[in-house]
Amino acid sequence: MVFSRMRLNSCFTVARPTGPACTSDGPTGFSYHEALHLPVAATGPALTTSPSKISSMPQSPTGRPTLEDVARLADVSLGSASRALSDSSLVKPKTLKRVMQAVEQLGYVRNGAARALASRRTFSVGAVYPTLHNPAFADSIHALQQTLWGFGYQLVVASHEYVEEREYEVVRSIVERGVDGLILVGVEHDHQVFDLVRQRKLPLVLTWTLEQPPYGHTVGFSNRQAAYDLTRAVLAKGHKDIAVICGSREHNERARQRVSGTSEAMAERGLTLREEWIIEQPLSVEGGKLAMQRILAMGQRPTAVMCNTDTLAIGALHECRVHGIAVPDQMSITGYDDIVLASLTVPPLATVHIPTAQIGTFSARRLVGLIENRDLGEPPALNHEVVIRESLGPAPSTLQPEMKRGKLSGSARTVADS
Amino acid sequence: MVFSRMRLNSCFTVARPTGPACTSDGPTGFSYHEALHLPVAATGPALTTSPSKISSMPQSPTGRPTLEDVARLADVSLGSASRALSDSSLVKPKTLKRVMQAVEQLGYVRNGAARALASRRTFSVGAVYPTLHNPAFADSIHALQQTLWGFGYQLVVASHEYVEEREYEVVRSIVERGVDGLILVGVEHDHQVFDLVRQRKLPLVLTWTLEQPPYGHTVGFSNRQAAYDLTRAVLAKGHKDIAVICGSREHNERARQRVSGTSEAMAERGLTLREEWIIEQPLSVEGGKLAMQRILAMGQRPTAVMCNTDTLAIGALHECRVHGIAVPDQMSITGYDDIVLASLTVPPLATVHIPTAQIGTFSARRLVGLIENRDLGEPPALNHEVVIRESLGPAPSTLQPEMKRGKLSGSARTVADS
DNA sequence: GTGAAAGCGCTAACAA
């Protein structure tokens, strides 16, 4: 077993709930290593070797010990007990010690609801994502959660599965349950969402975008620019007939911006992104397959298909293999996001690297900064990066016989899949 | 815009917070479609077209309207207002209507902390996963969250990143913050975790396992059996020299069971799983690469490598390609989990299909059943399924020249990637 | 079916 049950130390750091490894940004108090290893009074005396004076303390009607029980056992006032646990520097070491001892003996665990009600702080933040079922978002959530934990915040997550009407319900539900701040994806949200959040003055961070929102702050990158840059790379390979597979563009400015980034780059070359070559599908592997099926059924086919996410691209790639279409010889495919698997497909997927983890990390920092009204530093510019891999090849018409296989202008590179 | 601001209906269902699409399991009350579309009073009168009598209602010190404000405006008692929102069947339709009107006018949003404190229910559950950075877990969390939402519960997630000592901190922190139930992965947890949860009588569901825990219930499948079955399939291909790539087995009974399932199946054939061919690595693509590097550097190589997760397998597969090792001709590779991408690798990955989404769904149902003390039906037996795909081929020694490429005894099949 | 009132367990102001 990892913990010494005898160890006497605090779960508590300054005005901050249990658990968090307060990073260097945190106020003074117990260090990470000192803190957090509070054992719990076992169910029966027989089960514990703790110094048993668990005694006949009168406890609250719920059965669980309350701070009042702790104070009584420690023979200090309620206030002192509260202070000891919230900010140990507010009480004498001796008081602290007695309180901690009582906490340990009783197996006391704070009541977050009471804390929240009295202090109007929940130390949790909400994050509503389009879906958790997307590696890029999962990565970001992962980083978000880890960073928040470091600051002492819990993460409440939910998703609306791209059903726009659900977002408000979801956000409302989360706000109702109580969070100190909120993270959403994109700038485009029902006005009710903004109204609700603004009315409550809830700190808000919008991710995955740089657009100016009617309320809140953003942490992200330019979807349009990323798509533009990637498209330039595609155009450089001589492609003129380009199709796009994207998610629904309605209510999703990210999808729209990616498409417009592409059409802008094409326009600069005097090319037009044909509307019938913009195919909307659910952002899944299956969606990619279906879209590619439609493309392959077309009379005139594009020579390059740019997918709005790697997941779509993987589906598209797979469909090509099924139909015996050689990628990139007969058709080039690009993705977007650069998920870990993008570099492992066959052929490896050309894509745009999106700083998913950074978005999570910096949105957490930004949000905590807003909540605690302290400066955690401006989030740096988050950059995308075009990653050329073998799924993007020269357009068939320009193909020289001798460079039929695997000849690339840029070398295939691997990013962030370590 | 999707919502009619004028719409007058409830956000509230019986004793259950806003939002959830109460499924058929829910008690009576507003239907999903009736519910939840409560607009919020906009910041300034100019911003809203609401029937403005927003008036000079004295509001609580926080600035936000409270139930008391609602009651006053509706001209009913606090109690009635509370009842109207918690269980509309407890008040007269007329009362309800007036309350709802007041709610709408004020843009009232319930205070979850106060609710939780008074009712001792938070309508949220905690889930602590090893990591969110694993498609199998992400799938499961996704299903979990969706199902919980249907029941009116919020999901608080956190991960311990396979650092066993962190789990207790994480669990404690979540419990402190307040949840009505808890979901963990596996049966093996520090006794402090069990002590804490047991002491608070917190409903507990352990997933991804069938082992009997000291406290709580399980929803899962047999890791040992799944590994056993897959190994039988490998053995049937004539492999005798089998290596295993797994995560750390310490504190992880799932990893141990998978390994022992393999060694048992081998033992039945009089084969031994060599300890030096059991390679522990972090459960990532990178871990799979590193492990395969080690294997390829060995004097005598195994003919089949069984990976404990698809992610590891994908890394291993990739490493083989990098080193020019043909899969499955020179080496067979299997995974575990059957993530969406398993069927899309080249060659497609033989693996065991794990009912990840079902685990999420049923653990949610089980937990809610425990919390609300109602019978939501016993979770059905969750079954794994061996999925033979091309990465598993005959052992090189038994290889007939004419079946060198792609000859399989079972046809490659695709599961659950639609 | 409704109103009045007593907490839920804690924090934070204020005195001492």
Add this chain to the structure above:
DNA sequence: TTGTTAGCGCTTTCAC
């Protein structure tokens, strides 16, 4: 530094 006390906003008896 410590103790006292008044709520935080809601649910839930308990009478009526």
